[in-house]
Amino acid sequence: KNQVEQSPQSLIILEGKNCTLQCNYTVSPFSNLRWYKQDTGRGPVSLTIMTFSENTKSNGRYTATLDADTKQSSLHITASQLSDSASYICVVSADGNNRLAFGKGNQVVVIP
Amino acid sequence: GAGVSQSPSNKVTEKGKDVELRCDPISGHTALYWYRQSLGQGLEFLIYFQGNSAPDKSGLPSDRFSAERTGGSVSTLTIQRTQQEDSAVYLCASSLNLLNEQFFGPGTRLTVL
Numbered sequence: 189k190n191q192v193e194q195s196p197q198s199l200i201i202l203e204g205k206n207c208t209l210q211c212n213y214t215v216s217p218f219s220n221l222r223w224y225k226q227d228t229g230r231g232p233v234s235l236t237i238m239t240f241s242e243n244t245k246s247n248g249r250y251t252a253t254l255d256a257d258t259k260q261s262s263l264h265i266t267a268s269q270l271s272d273s274a275s276y277i278c279v280v281s282a283d284g285n286n287r288l289a290f291g292k293g294n295q296v297v298v299i300p
Numbered sequence: 301g302a303g304v305s306q307s308p309s310n311k312v313t314e315k316g317k318d319v320e321l322r323c324d325p326i327s328g329h330t331a332l333y334w335y336r337q338s339l340g341q342g343l344e345f346l347i348y349f350q351g352n353s354a355p356d357k358s359g360l361p362s363d364r365f366s367a368e369r370t371g372g373s374v375s376t377l378t379i380q381r382t383q384q385e386d387s388a389v390y391l392c393a394s395s396l397n398l399l400n401e402q403f404f405g406p407g408t409r410l411t412v413l
Contacts, residue, residue, distance in 0.1 A: 190342065192342070219399075222401075224404075229406070229407075229409075230406050230407075231304070231391055231393070231404030231405050231406050231407055232343075232391075232404045233404070234401055234403075237401065277342070277343070281399075287345060288343075288345070288402070290342040290343040290344075291342055292340070292341060292342040293342065
């Protein structure tokens, strides 16, 4: 079973609307969680990183939340733009372990 | 360079042929990683190099896969006797050292006919 599960698998939203992507993980012991954005044909680019003690972190119109007790994270996109169309990948790192556990990604398509 | 670069960007090969994929990490980064991303799947770890330490090859799917990192910089991933199931995007990442943020290259899209 994958250690990082993301939902929804894919999402279509209208330009200007908000959306929330979910990430549940079982990685333990937990070190940090990153959200990456991967544009088509490009490598993933880090949006946010959160450690155990952080509950929320923003990067422009992207806001990530973390509940380390329930092992859940979300990525909220505000006022979506066409350029937000991409795959958003949740990546969890275990404490003391350089291996990363990757989710399969949330595929977001923003339409005008 | 400013980021991780990979070449070629696309590679089409025939089943049974060998291929070499190249990765140029960010200068000064001691850790280098190779991942495979198949359609609809998450990134799959293949191998990482850290400084002069022995590489962690535990993610390589078969003995047809091998990788080298020469001089602590450029790395090549070699796939021998390619199979159709090897078709995927191969991503390289580098980080300042282990546990630091990984910066990804654009990937090489491999298609085995």
